[in-house]
Amino acid sequence: MTAMTEEELKGLSQLGQKVELPESPDAAVLESVPNPHGETNYLVRFTCPEFTSICPITGQPDFAHLVIDYVPDARLVESKSLKFYLASFRNHGAFHEDCTVAIAKRLEDVLAPRWLRIGGYWYPRGGIPIDVFYQSGPPPKDLWLPDQGVAPYRGRG
Numbered sequence: 001m002t003a004m005t006e007e008e009l010k011g012l013s014q015l016g017q018k019v020e021l022p023e024s025p026d027a028a029v030l031e032s033v034p035n036p037h038g039e040t041n042y043l044v045r046f047t048c049p050e051f052t053s054i055c056p057i058t059g060q061p062d063f064a065h066l067v068i069d070y071v072p073d074a075r076l077v078e079s080k081s082l083k084f085y086l087a088s089f090r091n092h093g094a095f096h097e098d099c100t101v102a103i104a105k106r107l108e109d110v111l112a113p114r115w116l117r118i119g120g121y122w123y124p125r126g127g128i129p130i131d132v133f134y135q136s137g138p139p140p141k142d143l144w145l146p147d148q149g150v151a152p153y154r155g156r157g
Contacts, residue, residue, distance in 0.1 A: 019080070022088040025102065030085045030110045032075035041114065041140045044076065045069050048086050055125065056093035063123045064096070067148040070107065070116040071140055077111055096122045100132035108136060115139050121150045129153035 022028035048066040055062055066086070070077075085106070089099055100120035108116055113136070120132040131152070139145050 019084055021090070022084060024092055025085065025088045025106070028085040028088040029081060030106060031078040031081040032110055033078050035072045035074055035076050038072070038074050041071055041143050043069055043143060043145065044072060046079070046082060051086060051089065053089040053099050054091060054093045056095060059093070062096065062125060065121040065150050066100070066103070067119040067150060068103070068107070069145070069148070070111065071114040071143060073112055073114050075111045077107065096120060096130045097132050101134050104134040104136070119148045119150060121153070124153065
């Protein structure tokens with residue numbers, strides 16, 4: 001196992017620091033660190049069961065359970081910066097589709113992963129749940145790809 005060097009740690013502005021919630025996703029700083037196993041295909045999963053954003057029309061809160069899977073290449077997402085990036089949507093007005101795909105594209109821009117997918121399992125708005133899925137392409141061969149583990153919305157039935 002390779003420890004991060006002081007030089008690599010210097011580039012991180014949030015880890016180990018007090019950080020204020022960013023005003024918007026655009027203002028959020030999404031950081032990465034070197035992948036010590038860049039030659040290996042493996043899956044990294046982040047689950048955010050309490051994701052929130054704001055409906056751009058009504059101003060009412062929207063809630064989702066997000067599952068982000070990616071196969072890193074040279075970089076890993078720094079988890080505290082991801083947490084604050086996702087939290088920055090709390091006061092951001094956007095439709096479900098926009099939030100889900102924007103998160104995927106931002107992660108692709110920052111990490112350039114070998115593969116990425118995101119499942120946005122949104123709770124009902126107006127009685128209709130909207131699930132949004134994005135995948136960057138076919139997953140690498142021989143990758144163990146577990147189910148995202150989120151059941152379709154059933155309400156009380």
